[in-house]
Amino acid sequence: MSGFHSLQPDPSMIGRMLKPPFAVMPDPVALFRQRAERFSVLAGGSHLAPYLDFLAGLSRLQADLAAELSPAEAIPTEQVQRARENRMPPLDRASLAGDAGLRALARRSLEDVAALSMPAPAAAALTELRQAKPEVLDRMIGDVLADSIPADALPQHLFLSAAVQVHGARLASLLDPKQLVPVETGLCPCCGGPPVSSMVVGHQGAEGARYAACAFCGTQWNEVRIKCLACGSTKGIGYMAPESGEEATVKAETCDSCRSWVKILYQNRNPVLEPVADDVASLGLDLLMRDTEYRRAGFDPFLLGY
Template identity: 55%
Template sequence: MTADIKPDPSVVGGVPSAPLAFLPDPGKIFPTRAKRFAFLAGTSRLGPYLSFLGELSELQARLAAELPQLPPPDARAVADARTDHRPPIDRSRLIEDPALAETLARLCAEASALSMPDPASKALEAVAAAPPEDRRWLMSNVLTDSIPEDSAAPHLFVAAAAQIHLARLAAQLEAGALVPVHVGICPACGGRPATSSVTGAPGIENIRYAACAGCSTRWNEVRIKCLCCGSTKGISYRSAETVDATVKAEVCSECASWVKIFYSMKNPTIEPIADDVASLGLDLLMKETALNRGGFNPFLVGY
């Protein structure tokens, strides 16, 4: 049974000086994620799956370093997006992006060397052999954060390729030029958050940053506010552990959804995507309720 935890009104609101966003460094995020997956695998009942995702993250790190350099973003398009309060990365245009297609092809070719169960191996083979129209369908689902639960396995590999490409695109942007788009929407690529974290980093202590499941940008969001509907009413917290848990479900009674929130000031080694998967126990407990998971993580689809 989850424990209900009341919000602390004193932490409502943001800090004006807190940066809106932290853009990803592909040379750091994927190796860091790989190490975190490997560490978590050693103490989890999900060990084999976490180990596989750790190896996949290592492959993402290698490909991010080896793939040809991307052209710089169009300055006019970025400026127009800022004026219109749109994310500068237009996901709808990426479905036909040759660079993303190359990234997926490289990942499919090299992922075959990873240790994985037979169903995953067959899913990888299916993606590698898929005709262009099928790959576009898979990529469209990934880029719209709408992966069907009955085909999670092939989408996992497509999502891994998309994460590489989106992170490389986001890394070319200027964090200071980004503007808020909408509650619960990444200001860089328009993706949904996987989770959010309350940071303990110097200068931004106790500030919440949502983590994009796609490009890995982290952006500032007001605490005690639903990342799905923006409501500040009816927010409560549930935990599989205690009041001092490092991960909780932030529940919104207005839209009947929930999103994980981590407390990185209690454990600075938390990585939003890896720890989201490793805390599957909270997801299973929340499945016993009528609430819908609002966070999107392609590595958790189907669970």
């Protein structure tokens, strides 16, 4: 296939640990600071530099906001236990729509973001958001929470996604990872969201294990290698990368059963890879995949519209 080096299923290092930790919860401040640093590095020499620099600034603001806010209120113990018993995510995203605390956080985030340099259309979208009535803001936040973002309002929802990510990561950080259980293949056990990408990690205690990453709440959870994160199939799984991609650290994991694909990052080969930043920076892979029969199953609010 032109533009690609097609790879066979990758059975190497399927997991050296008998049972790696199932879930890793985010440290919100560290999460967004590391993401900002990675965006900044990736911007150097990239044709996406203006956008990556903007996202670096946005991520820094997310980190600052997470550091300055009063402690979040933990999800009630009874809700967590009930979710565990029913194999459901304890963080109910739908219930956050219309939440006054989230709306206030979003308002503050929008004020902070105004300091960033951005194109005129994005600045106009931001002004519109800052002037929006509460019910309008709640509706748009609801779209973000549902991963259902209108194509005619992408900039507005990108700004709100940044605020919602801070809120989600703060709530997730208060959960005991041992209380989380698998819900469905490819769904975050904390909030039920789809993965932005997955990573083969190399850190002690989980060498060679694969973790899917949630863009909404920052939770990472263990998934079996060579398995579709969209349908759960373990058959017809392949890997595609740009030509000469045998040593590529970002690949498209494809599934012949449901014809979907999700990016897989080999953090065990390059420890600085970050699930959201490197997803955006590897946009070229998305553009190449458009010419295939596979559809993207990973969800990244910072890549909508591309």
